[in-house]
Amino acid sequence: MTPIEIQNYLETIKKLILEYSPKLVVAIVILLGGLWATSFITKAAKKIMLKRNIELTLSTFIGNVIFWTLRVLLFVTVISKLGIETSAFVTILGAAGLAIGLSLQGSLSNFAGGILIILFKPFKLGDIIEAHGETGKVDEILIFSTKLITATNQIIYIPNGILSNGKIKNYSQLGIRRADLVLKTAYDSNFSDIKNTILDFVKKHQHVIQNPNPEIIISELTDTHVIFTVKVWTNNSDYTKVCSEILEFSKSVVRL
Template identity: 65%
Template sequence: MTTTEIELYFKHIKDLILDYSPKLVVALVILFGGLWFTSFVTKTAKKLMLKQNVEITLTNFLGNIIFWTLRVMLFITVISKLGVETSSFVAILGAAGLAVGLSLQGSLSNFAGGILIILFKPFKVGDSIEVQGEHGKVEEIMIFSTKIITATNQVVYIPNGLLSNGKIKNYTQLGTRRVDLDIMTNYTSDISGLKAKLEKIASSHPLLLSNSKAEVYINHFTDTNIHFTVRVWTENVHHMQVKSDILEQTKDLVQL
C-alpha cells in the first residue's frame, strides 16, 4: 500500500468520524435520557396505580408492559438516529415475532390466561381456591402460571391457560362459608330429642355469624342408620374450627 493510499484511507476514516460523530452523540444522549425516562415513567405509573388501590399483580403487569414498550420504542429511535433504516428492521422484527408466536402457542395461551385472571379477578393473592384437583392458598399470580401452596405445604404451579378455561372454586371471595356436617344415629335413638340437642350445640357456638341460625334436619335413611345434616355459617378463617368443635361436642349423642 502506497503512502497516497494510506493517506486516502485515513482521510476516509476521518470523514466518517466527522460525519457520524454528531449522530453518535445525539444517539447516546437519546439513549441515556431515554433509559432514565422509561424508568421514571414506569415507577410513576406504578405509584399512581398503587394510590388508586389497583391490585399489586395488575400493577406489576402493567408496569412491565409500559417499561418494555418504551424500551423498544427507545431502541428503534436510537438506531434510526445512527442512520439505520428502521422500516426494514421493524419488518424483520414483526416476522420474527410471528415465528416465535407460532412456536410458542402454549406459552401465549398461558400469557393470555394470565391477563384474563388479572383483569377479571376470579381470585387474588391470599385466596383459598380449588382448581385442577388442587386445593390451596394463592401465593403468587405470574404472567404464565399461578403459584399455589397446599395445606401440606407443597408448591403447585398451574398454567394460567388451564385456570382461565377451567372451573375455579374460590373459598375466600365471599368472606363467609357454610359448615355442613353429617351426623349418623341408629333407629333406636330418640329422633326429636337428638335433633333438639344438635340444634342447641350448633346454635351455641361463639364463632357463628350473628345473623344466621343453625339448621338441623334428617337428610336420608340407610338400612341401619338415620343421617342428620347440620348446617351453620361462619367466617372463612373459622371454618375448620367450627366443624371440629361441633363434631367433638356431638360425638356422645349418637348411637351406632
C-alpha cells in the first residue's frame, strides 16, 4: 500500500469518526438515560397501582409489560440516533416478529395464559397451590411463567400456558382447610375410648377450629385393623403443626 493510499485511508477513518462520534455519544447518553428511566417509570407505576389498592398480582404483571415495552421503544430510539432507518427496521422487525411468533407459539400461549390468570384469578401472590405435580407458594407471576417456592425452598417455574389450561388446587383461597388424618387400630382395642380420647384432645387444641365440628369416622375395615379418619379444620398457617401434633398424640392412644 502506497503512502498516498494510507493517507487516504486514514482520512476516511477520521471523517467517519468525526461524522459518527456525535451520534454515538448521543446514542450512548440516550441508552443510559433510557435504562434508568424505564426502571424508574416501572417502579413508579407499581407504586401508584399499589396506592390505589390494585391487586399485587395485577400490578406486578402490568409492571413487567410496561418495563419490556419501554425497553423495546428505547432500542428503536437508540438505533435511530445511530443513523439506521427506523421505517425499514420496523418493517423488518414486523416480518421477523411474524416469523418468530409462528415459531414461538408456545411462548405466545404462555403470555395469553398469564393474561387469563390475571383476569380470572385462580390464585394470587402468596397462595399455596398444587399444579402439574408441584406444590408451592406463588412468589411471582411473570409474563411467560409463574414462580413457585416449595416448602423445601426450591424454586419452580411453571409455564403460564399449561398452568391456565390445567388443573390447579388452591389451598389458600378459602383461608381454612380440613385435615384428614388416617389412623388404624387393632380389632381388640376399644374404639369408643380411642375416639373419645382423640376428640377430647382436638377439641382442646388451640389451633383446631371447632365449627365445623371435629369428627372421627371409621373409613375402612381390613383383615387385621380398623381404619379410621380424624377430620379437623384449621387455618392454612397452622395446618402442618396441627397434623403433626394430632398424629403424635394419637400414637400413644391407638393399638396396632
